[in-house]
Amino acid sequence: MDYIKINKDKLRASGLRPTKQRVAICKILFNRKETFHFTISQLKKIAEKNIKKKISLATLYNTVHAFEKEGYLKAISLKGNKTFFDTNTKNHHHFYDQDMSQLIDIEDKNISVSNLPKTPSGKKIKSVEVLVKIEDSN
Numbered sequence: 001m002d003y004i005k006i007n008k009d010k011l012r013a014s015g016l017r018p019t020k021q022r023v024a025i026c027k028i029l030f031n032r033k034e035t036f037h038f039t040i041s042q043l044k045k046i047a048e049k050n051i052k053k054k055i056s057l058a059t060l061y062n063t064v065h066a067f068e069k070e071g072y073l074k075a076i077s078l079k080g081n082k083t084f085f086d087t088n089t090k091n092h093h094h095f096y097d098q099d100m101s102q103l104i105d106i107e108d109k110n111i112s113v114s115n116l117p118k119t120p121s122g123k124k125i126k127s128v129e130v131l132v133k134i135e136d137s138n
Contacts, residue, residue: 011026038084073086
């Protein structure tokens with residue numbers, strides 16, 4: 001599979017030029033088998049380690065938000081100002097490990113939601129996603 005072409009196509013579809021830094025970001029995000037949950041600061045550390053040079057926060061923010069807008073990433077906001085991004089854009093649920101500051105996927109088949117509130121007039125439920133916060137039991 002030609003990941004470089006696929007990544008360049010994702011960048012172009014998101015309205016971004018496929019620079020070396022952005023292609024490296026794509027490789028980190030999309031050339032993996034497992035789901036990847038990350039914050040911008042975590043991505044910055046990984047990207048700089050992989051490309052062995054500084055990468056601007058503006059490049060990271062612009063790239064990640066363009067991918068989110070295009071539907072390649074999903075944003076998950078926590079604690080008011082902390083946002084994780086998820087490479088799995090399907091509706092699914094998460095544990096949030098507060099001690100490790102880490103998101104962990106929960107299998108959809110393990111969650112059952114009932115008695116949802118009535119939606120406001122003219123609105124319909126688009127999706128329901130459960131976030132279960134966990135911490136050490138000590």
